[in-house]
Amino acid sequence: MSKNGNGLRLRGGIWHIEKRVNGRRIRESTGSADRIEAEQYLIRRLEEIRQASVYGVRPNRIWREAALKYVQEHAHKRSIKRDVQDLKALDPYIGKLPVNRIHSGTMQPFIIARQQGGAKSATINRSLAVARRILRLCAELWRDEHGMTWLETAPMIPDVDLKDARDPAPITWSEQGRLLQELPEHLKEMAEFAVHTGCRESEICALRWEWEVVLPDNGFGFILPASITKNGCDRLVVLNTTARAVVNRQRGLHEESVFTFSGRPVASIFNNAWRKGRKKAGLSHVRGHDLRHTFGRRLRAAGVIEETRAELLGHKRGSVTTHYSAAEVAELVNAVELIAEKRGTDADGVAVVKFRFGHKMPTGKKKSLQQTL
DSSP, X not given: OEEETTTEEEETTEEEEEEEETTEEEEEEOSOSOHHHHHHHHHHHHHHHHHHHHHOOOOOOBHHHHHHHHHHHTTTOTTHHHHHHHHHHHHHHHTTSBGGGOSHHHHHHHHHHHHHTTOOHHHHHHHHHHHHHHHHHHHHTOBOTXXXXXXXXXXXXXXXXXXXXXXXXXXXXXXXHHHHHHSOHHHHHHHHHHHHHOOOHHHHHHOBGGGEEEETTTEEEEEEOTTTSTTSSOEEEEOOHHHHHHHHTTXXXXXXXXXXXXXXXXXXXXXXXXXXXXXXXXXXTOOTHHHHHHHHHHHHHTTOOHHHHHHHHTOOOSSOOOOOOHHHHHHHHHHHHTTSOOOSBOTTSOBOOOXXXXXXXXXXXXXXXXXXX
């Protein structure tokens, strides 16, 4: 470690500022290993501080600094890994720009490059949403040592609409039969559970026995903790006959996780084996989230009201139910039981057989819903 008399210290091959200015201690990296560049950075930084303290001029801060601060402050966020991916995609285009020069115009190179690279509107808009969030924090929350916000006002950055949104593709009962037949056994079980509960992939992969609860009329379900749900709220998952059968077939395979493969929890449902299976079934257009769409469509077709469908799908609404009466739970169970089996013919006109039933559920170690809630 060496120190330059003007307030620069070489640490780890990078020059850092360590200096007192107007009674305030300034400690930050110059980001440069070159002493001359570091001195120029220090001069510019000192002038910014003087301008801010004397004239109230807001210092310029680059986007990369704001992005780093956001990641550090939001490390607890469930979607932070996805946010980091978006920030990495944005960095080559705006990483070195001051935050006050970021607006819809300077975002255009990023948008065009992502579009030409085949990214869909939804993917691009998610990155833009992260950028807007950070710019709002710069304008409304983050303040420097002089009490000034990092940015005077947040710019308006509209979403793009490339008219490429993909319509949902819920599957019919016969398509479901073809698909499940082509999947490996562990993925078959998980996909069948998904189409009968509406659970997301992350929720199914994370499902643990300790979350299981007893429901009225000898049924059972799961309470998903807020830490794994998309809306950040505890979610009750009720199971119909088919879903209970799937769960019962997993009992005794693993001490903690419900769905496993070769003794380990399954990390992903919609992997290469899933893609190969759907191709063999002639359903290459079907995506994992379409199983959730299928669950919702079947509930609607069965006459289940919108409020109950929203509850079963785990949608966040203005008033989130966290406690259920026996009657309310019974209503949810009855709703999912409407789609537990299908007789006659489906939309394809293909005969559909009754779903298989599982083993009787052991009840020794399960918590009641009341104990959990």
